[in-house]
Amino acid sequence: MSPSKKSLLFSPLTIRGVTLKNRIVVSPMCQYMCEDGMVNDWHLVNYGSFATGGVGLIVVEATGVEARGRISPGCPGLWKDEQIEPWKRVTSFLKTQGCVAGIQIAHAGRKASTLPPWIGRDSIDDKDGGWPTIGPNAVAFGDRADKVPKEATVEDIEEIKKSFVSACERAVKAGFEVIEFHFAHGYLVSTFLSPITNQRTDKYGGSLENRMRLGLEIADSVRKALPQNIVIGARVSVTDYVENGWDLKQTIEFSKQLKKLGLDFVDCSSGGIVSTVNYGPLNTNETHLTAAAAVQKEVQIPTAAVGKIIDPLFAEKILQDNGATLIFIGRAFLNNPHWVYTAADALADEKSFKYPNSYNWCIGWQNGGKWRKEINTDKNNN
Structure with missing residues (x-):
């Protein structure tokens, strides 16, 4: 970057009155450290370390809208009021560091009731502490996640939509100012979006309009229920990496509809819909960046670039090239919670950091x- 050009990475961004002090975001990363959906000291220290590191926004890990929607028994939730206060302890500390608190609201669908990854991601039998799962059709994810989900009825779908609204309302009470729907990676809404996993013949299956319906109804219901100063976005898989699957063209159309409903950003990730392709091949970074730039240009909505972004100068270039509005970083923060300090050495000054x-x-x-x-x-x- 030219010395005379102002750093965008260290420029503030205001959306709906919520101001991020910079464009650096901690991407949601599952920790699998809860009991009964309750966060604890681990989460306070984990997220607190990023906040003291100077990040503008932290989006905490996928948080279940119902107990059935957890990926594992160790995942957090907001399906009951008792889960609000532990999260509030975390968000209160983040705010003392000038960091905005965001949360990823999720339902794992057919990929729920599994072991933590360091044990093996196998499905947990109900008799061993697992639980029944649900999806667009009664087809298991595959590989070791072989539990067959219940095919969701229209009545089930109505209850799930209500659960999203209730969880988001609790998130606001817990102090979160940014909410990101997890509509990616083969979890519930992602399986409704993809023609690979959605074989329904009712109004929630078949055409693109029908496959988008659940995600759009959730987005609409939540946007109408929450205060207008709450920022809402969605993480989407921009491709299934499978022939005749979900792709960038459908992502752009879905993003257009989300924008019409009042969503504020789209976080571009990929994969996770089939067991043979987890989160993309080696060119994941290029896939995500291409999509983030295309969605931002075509839809005129802020996007997040995510995926193996380690170099601060590369992050800056993405922003300068109008390839995204936000930079989501995951693994680099686990390696160095104060990654922002390194970026500041190269790009910031006493006014911007x-x-x-x-x-x-x-x-x-x-x-x-x-x-x-x-x-x-x-x-x-x-």
Whole structure:
């Protein structure tokens, strides 16, 4: 980036009155550390470390709208009021660090009732603590997630839509200002969207209009139920990586309809619909970036770029090229919760980035930024 050009990565962004201090977002990453859907000290420390690292927005992990919608027994939920206060403890701390709290609201559908990944992702039998699952049709995901879901009735669908609204209302009470629907990766809504997994013959299956119906009805119901200052977006899989599956063209149409309903951004991910293709091949990054740029251009809605973004200069280039509006980062933050500090060395100054006070006095821009200047001078000389 030219020295004279202002960094977009460290520029604030305001949506519906909610201001992010920069465009860097912690992508939702499942932790599998809950009991009965309740978050705990692990979540406070995990998300708190990112907040002290200077990130603008944290979108916490996939949170179930009902107990049946959890991926695993260790996943969080917002299907009952008792789950509000533990989340509020987390969001309150994030706000003290100038970080906006977001949450990914989800229903795992036929990929629910599975073991944590470090054990094997196998389906858990009901007699061993698992639970019945649900999907557009009575077809299992496959591989080790072999539990056959119940085919959702229209009555089931109505209850699920209500569960999304109730969970989102609880999220607002818990202090979240940004909500992201998880409409990707082969979870419930994703399986309704994809022609690979949706073989229904009623109003929720067949044509693109019908396959989009559940996701759009959820989005519409939630947008109408929540205060207008709550930012709402959706993560979508832009491709199934399968012939005759969900693709970018359908993603663009779905995004247009979401925008009409008042959604504020689209987070472009991919895959997860079939057991033989998890979250995309080696060119996942290119697939996501191409889609994020296309959706942003065609739909005129802010998009999030996600997938193996590690280099701050590359993140900046994505924004400068109008390839996205937000940069979602996952694994790089697990490797370095203070990744933003590294990005600030290359792209920020005392006006666009500030360390927490407890750090700023010794490594920040204090005393004319002497310490930062030394670091940057050494870096330039090397």
